[in-house]
Amino acid sequence: MCSVDVDFDRSLEISWRTDSALRRLHQPNHESNKAAGFISLSALSSTLACNAKKLLRQRLAEVRTKTFIPLKTQKTMISELAEDLIRDYRTNGMRSIGDLEARWEKHLKPFFGERRAGEVDGSLVTKYINDRQEEGAANATINRELAALKRMFTLGKRAKKVAAIPFIPMLKENNRRKGFLRSKEHDALATATAKVGLWLRAMFELGCTFGWRKAEMLGLKVKQIDLLAGTIRLEPGTTKNGEGREVSMTLPLKVLLTQCCLKKAPEDPVFTREDKSPVRDFRKTWEKVCCEVGLGERVCPTCYPELQKQTLDADGQCSACERKWKRQQLKYVGLLVHDLRRTAARNLRNSGTAEEVIMEIGGWKTPSVFKRYAIVDQTDIRTAMTRLEVKQERDRAEAAVQEQAENLGTAKQFGHSLGTAAPKTVQVAPRASAPTAPTAPVN
Numbered sequence: 001m002c003s004v005d006v007d008f009d010r011s012l013e014i015s016w017r018t019d020s021a022l023r024r025l026h027q028p029n030h031e032s033n034k035a036a037g038f039i040s041l042s043a044l045s046s047t048l049a050c051n052a053k054k055l056l057r058q059r060l061a062e063v064r065t066k067t068f069i070p071l072k073t074q075k076t077m078i079s080e081l082a083e084d085l086i087r088d089y090r091t092n093g094m095r096s097i098g099d100l101e102a103r104w105e106k107h108l109k110p111f112f113g114e115r116r117a118g119e120v121d122g123s124l125v126t127k128y129i130n131d132r133q134e135e136g137a138a139n140a141t142i143n144r145e146l147a148a149l150k151r152m153f154t155l156g157k158r159a160k161k162v163a164a165i166p167f168i169p170m171l172k173e174n175n176r177r178k179g180f181l182r183s184k185e186h187d188a189l190a191t192a193t194a195k196v197g198l199w200l201r202a203m204f205e206l207g208c209t210f211g212w213r214k215a216e217m218l219g220l221k222v223k224q225i226d227l228l229a230g231t232i233r234l235e236p237g238t239t240k241n242g243e244g245r246e247v248s249m250t251l252p253l254k255v256l257l258t259q260c261c262l263k264k265a266p267e268d269p270v271f272t273r274e275d276k277s278p279v280r281d282f283r284k285t286w287e288k289v290c291c292e293v294g295l296g297e298r299v300c301p302t303c304y305p306e307l308q309k310q311t312l313d314a315d316g317q318c319s320a321c322e323r324k325w326k327r328q329q330l331k332y333v334g335l336l337v338h339d340l341r342r343t344a345a346r347n348l349r350n351s352g353t354a355e356e357v358i359m360e361i362g363g364w365k366t367p368s369v370f371k372r373y374a375i376v377d378q379t380d381i382r383t384a385m386t387r388l389e390v391k392q393e394r395d396r397a398e399a400a401v402q403e404q405a406e407n408l409g410t411a412k413q414f415g416h417s418l419g420t421a422a423p424k425t426v427q428v429a430p431r432a433s434a435p436t437a438p439t440a441p442v443n
């Protein structure tokens with residue numbers, strides 16, 4: 001029974017030796033055994049034999065089922081695995097080494113540092129997750145920590161320091177991309193901006209159609225909009241990259257801007273408040289509207305983002321640090337006007353518009369800068385079915401916009417035609433059913 005190779009493990013070897021000694025013990029009267037002094041051990045032998053045989057049988061079974069863990073491996077500490085991971089980061093020049101070290105020192109080490117690798121299993125990790133959530137850590141933060149732990153085990157396994165990688169569950173993250181509007185959010189924000197005024201509704205639509213910068217939109221004058229031709233022109237020198245551009249309007253935009261330009265002189269600003277004063281800074285209004293529709297929130301300036309679960313009561317008191325804040329002291333976290341640029345880039349790309357054309361429309365001068373804005377994800381690879389869905393949504397949105405416009409002002413359908421020679425004409429790719437080409441008859 002002891003014919004296996006035993007050189008891989010000392011404990012197995014000991015068992016084997018014990019067993020061979022035991023075999024001799026069973027023949028206590030054999031001459032050689034007598035000489036070796038085994039006879040005197042006979043009283044002790046029965047328990048010893050039993051234990052040793054059991055151990056040997058267990059070891060052999062472990063070897064056979066590949067669950068055998070050498071003693072050295074059983075003793076590996078998590079802190080040793082962490083050191084290896086940090087060294088690995090350093091060797092490979094990983095820029096996130098600072099984050100890793102902070103995650104280890106602040107959170108993982110206090111919980112796992114004194115434990116052996118073999119102790120870590122799903123339930124222990126779950127306990128860690130619960131502790132961290134009670135501290136107010138966001139799921140995304142906890143996931144980064146768990147990922148580091150997993151990586152420690154992966155490296156440990158490779159270095160034969162751990163026998164297996166335990167199951168480490170990951171949490172669901174709220175991965176709505178920052179600064180990017182989905183169709184439902186667009187609709188909600190459209191309704192909320194319309195409540196503030198025509199100017200904000202129109203500026204919002206302009207922002208997420210062409211991705212223009214806030215200053216470019218605010219500086220827009222009535223003479224730059226040619227309602228007959230259905231175009232908007234930005235003069236050279238008024239844009240950030242200094243070049244002029246001209247774009248064709250979509251139908252919702254045309255309806256809204258027609259309202260904005262009503263009864264105004266060519267030199268008047270397009271965006272004016274109820275009292276006809278030009279809109280300058282509207283950051284506060286914007287933040288308020290975004291908070292209303294859940295695209296932004298006010299947070300404690302000291303606790304955020306370390307404690308993302310802190311809440312503020314009606315008096316502005318933070319649930320985490322218990323400090324009372326005045327409204328204007330609170331930090332705004334959420335969608336910015338500039339983020340509409342991202343939405344525009346993505347929508348235009350999804351509509352099949354060529355990259356050069358999108359860059360021209362939004363005024364992105366270099367592809368590298370543009371690429372930071374144009375979000376591409378799996379869902380962007382659209383199938384014919386999603387194309388159909390978008391078209392249907394667009395139709396619905398247009399109907400809603402028209403309805404809003406009719407409610408907002410006296411919808412007299414006449415426009416200004418002050419268009420002059422354009423520096424460059426950019427045609428927006430036809431989106432759904434909107435007749436964007438100036439030559440196309442509007443039905």
Ligand SMILES: [Zn+2]
Nearest residue numbers: 300303318321
């Ligand atoms: Zn606080």
